[in-house]
Amino acid sequence: MLLEVKQLAMRFGGVVALDNVSFGVEAHKITSLIGPNGAGKTTLFNCVTGFYQASAGEIVFYQNNQAIDVLELLGKPFIWQDFVNPRQLLRRLFFKMLGGSHRVNRLGIARTFQNIRLFRDMTAIENLLVAQHQYLNRNILSGLLHSKGYQKSEQQALEQAYYWLDLSGLGDDANKLAGQLPYGHQKRLEIIRAMCTQPQLICLDEPAAGLNPNETAELGEFIRILQQQHQITVLLIEHDMQMVMDISDKIVVLDHGEVIATGGPEAIQKNPAVLAAYLGEETTDKAKAETNND
């Protein structure tokens, strides 16, 4: 297990976007998150990657046999026990001051966005260099003086960036502005930009949306390569059922903020609750009728 979500809840005022959501993500596997529009998939991603502060529940990330509380990194509110436990208090204060979603990324959870968020006025390769920020030599002086160490670090970053560009077939787009690339290329660029942060878990929010069947197939292939050759764990939101069923090891189905089914592709395809959620009331009645008949 790499990631575990336990009884997660997210409320926006009166809107309950997530309610009692629990599931696990196996290491080096592809887990898919599906559900009808507005089910709360993106909200769940935002909670896992630290963009929303969950209202309740736990998110645990397992790294080097250690369980790390992701929500703590975002700075949890103080509770009275803190004031009798100075170490706990300091820890909380530290994350209150210096915590935030960037820490979740540094932990090893990268993500892409449902509506592409590239640095549009920067070139593709610069997008990838920005993603490697934390691994670069950021010493201002050695940068200004172009020291040996600085040049080497920039060189390595460049090689890494070209490695990913070539792997995803964007080699020719390296020095084009990201915002001017074709849509499909932008989608791929966003994925490899996330990969450049060297994550263990990558969360992809509808990577195939807007792609034609050919491109979708290529993308599925690419995600497989990530998982198999780079030992990356993938958490995927996708509406394209063909792709989901093809590449997923495990599927979690979300509806109205609740998990209604979990299991392998075959089991999910036959699950009456899932069919009902996707096909609406009519089928619900049919499904019920069928269950009654049995």
Place this chain on the structure above:
Amino acid sequence: MLDVDADFSTKQTILDAILAALIAWLFFLPITGVLLDGYAVQSAWHQPFVLALIVFYARCLIAIIVHTDLGKRLFVGKGHYAGVEVVDKTNAHWHWLLVIVAIGFVFPFFSSKYWLTVAILALIYVLLGLGLNVVVGLAGLLDLGFVAFYAVGAYSYALGSEYLGLGFWTALPFAAVLAASFGAILGFPVLRMHGDYLAIVTLGFGEIIRLILNNWTAFTGGPNGASAPLPTLFGLEFSRRAKQGGTPFHDYFGLDYSTIYRYILIYLVLFLVVCVMTMVVVRLRQMPIGRAWEALREDETACRSLGINHVVVKLSAFSMGAMVGGLAGVFFAAYQGFINPSSFTFFESALILAIVVLGGLGSVVGVIIAAVVLTILPELLREFSDYRVLIFGMSMVLMMIWRPRGLLPQRRQAFRRT
């Protein structure tokens, strides 16, 4: 010369021109068509016609020009003009750069005092433009109170010499550090703000600093201002008679006394600082921190998703910009010899912002050119000084129409495979 393209239609052009002339005629009829002669009214019916005719021909001419190659380049821009181009790093221009720098260094020895002071002012604005360019152009944080850091720099020299006995040379690093800290102080409360809200808060910050300077009479001298000492060179003073124990510069070198020497010194140091700061900003832009600034401008959410601490990036942009602004302040105080809060009004912030916008957000060369043009042009056009702000506003409007991304297209360095 007037090779029009296929889109040009004579009929359309004439129809447009007739319409424009008709509007002009209606517009000018009550204005120039009737003349007051004492209590009587005379009609001057031919005048509106003449003006309408001029408008007719002008409209035709414009229509033709925008359809020629030259006009297209000037007014319409290349079809896909995006304002950003990716170029390979070339050293093709380095000898021009050397020539410009050399001219810059020998300029004060051949210049009159008047043009020397104009040049100093221009360089101060270059420095301010460079500083604000980091905040607005690179990091995308719209700062309408940049003049606050300029004021902090200027006052830290004036008050530093009064209370701490700082000289010009120690004031430079002192002001830089102080202004940078003020930048960080401003950065903290606005960490969670974007766009308009950020602009308003920074505007407030600028005014707060000015009001403090104005009202804390006991410390800052209030509206009466504070005097800043003349700079010295290795202990040599630039006044007619040195303070006790000192030697005046002109005595030491056996020259006649003239105030131009102090301006030459200020100019040379300022020019050096501008050169260094230009290099620093150009280089910072290609360094991780500069890329992070630009990434922050493009998309803060994406930045956070990539593990970049937006707090650090924002604060560093604010501090860097403020530091450069503070340096400019020291030179301003040294050059004027006297400062008061009325030099640091919102208009000044707006002027610096105009420099950055005209020069093209993020483009260092553009900002330098804009700063020089905007300070030297008003000097050349003294007769039109009443219209200065008007011309200013008009040029901004025209810019926004033709070149919303700045006079020069921004250049991004290409990264080739090795």
